[in-house]
Amino acid sequence: MNRRKAEEYFFRVLMFISSTIIIMVLLHIIYSILKAGLPHLNWDMISKVPEGGYYFGKGGGILNAIVGSLYVAIGATSLAFAIGLPVALFMNIHLTKWKKVVNGIRFLMDLLCGIPSIVYGAFGFTLMIFFGLRTSLLAGIITVTVFIVPIMIRAIDEVLMTIPRGLFESALSLGSTKSEISYRVFFKQSIAGIITALLLSFGRAIGDAASVLLTTGYTDYIPTSLSQPTATLPLAIFFQLSSPILEVRQRAYASAVILIAIILFISLLARILTYSYKKNKINY
Amino acid sequence: MKFRFFDISRKLRNSIHTSWMIACLSLVLLIPMVLTIGLAIKSFPLLAQHPLLSLLFSSNWKPLSGQFGFYPFILSSIWVTLLALLFSVPICLLTSIHLTQYAKKWVLKIMQPVIDILAGIPSVIYGVWGILVVIPFISDHVAPFLGKSSSGYSILAGSIVLSIMIIPFILNILIELFNNIPVELSEASLSLGATRWQTIKFVVLKKGLPGIISSFGLGMSRAFGETIAVLMVVGNVAKVPTGILQPGYPLPALIANNYGEMMSIPQYDAALMLSAFILFVVVLFFNAGSRLLIIRSGKHN
Structure with a gap:
């Protein structure tokens, strides 16, 4: 009897330790990056593009990368939303009778979600060459869109799946067409979840380095058209960190602080929006 | 008359929306096909000249003289x-059991955002953390402790960073899995006089075994394709690694490091595309296997 208790106690301690480790690691990641980057973060970093000799430690900032990342992430998220929302709605409203087809699509989307972003990057690169494009904002946006569309579809799909069938049937019995049910009923009913899905995809798009590494190129200027190359924040961190000069590496840490701030902001925003939109939901 | 017009426009709008939905769906369904065909075509020139097996098991990597051996990278x-x-x-298993079987509500309220944030942190940040923390730790403490010297940029560093990156991913799957195991099963076991821990050991873990295995399969495929974070800490030396303190050079890092030169050396692009193709196939295999395992075990319930 005692041995049973002792065993349980032993494992409970282990469980407690492992949960604590996870919290500690998160805190430690944030703490160590803030500690390394915060002292070197200044207004110039956020408001200026690199000046001459920036990569030797002279003045300037990484505005080009911040703006470039926002361009890529916003462009890709909107494109992916324009493609992903109809697909998710179609799966849950028009294809309700074809369960097997829907499950097949879900399976395929799950597989696509699991494919590493570097593969999408390599694929985007070959597409780019095939169409005779150079590394550019457009190529980056397309690659990232392909990369986040499955994530977006699955995230919206998960939300739509939770909507009760009764709502679909009652809307149908009132004479709504399927497109009206899609956009006026299901879309409105699941708006909180859809916003979370959007922000999740946006976070993925802005944080991913491997897919844009091969397709967007890198410049010190803010792009003014889709055909120009652009810098992105993850790559700015990556390139600055591989510099042998201390000041440049310190700026990489400061850039990491900016990226982490954006990500934390997005996750906070998702929480607040989800909470505030939940109030508009029809409850059963 | 007005009503009729209105009616037609509603139908028209419905069919426009429906065709847009179908167009989007076909576009999305085209992605995997184009992806496979594109990568296969691009890596074909290399495969036409060398047999696949000799490429996979040769450790000669000299792009300039046309020798491509993927063995060190694989x-x-x-x-x-x-x-x-x-x-x-172990961390994922213990934490998921803790959170689903023992933890109070407030613990869940703390852990859920922690897991979400950990999952949302970009890989480049993990890489920075690896350089700031893991590398010095290995070169100053782990390597001397084992009686060896190391710069810190090693397979061990890569795997530590990677393990933290896949924890939230695996953990989320496991938590969902354990939450979906019927409570009646545990209740039956508890009512027979088993302790909480015995119930977990003999009922919950047994019931969830296929799901547990497939969650690790999914985590593994996630880890296999992770690029930037690993690339930053793993050292990138194209030699067959002989120990965990040695530098390594995983496949994704190979693509990310060399894409710049790939158009200037003959067949180099085919070699890099082949490595992307290998990644693609391996990840697809583990992903499909794990997901099929989950689906099949779900059907038996």
């Missing part, structure tokens, strides 16, 4: 992935 990838899995498996 081996590094396997080392890093398996080690990362080894580190994260």
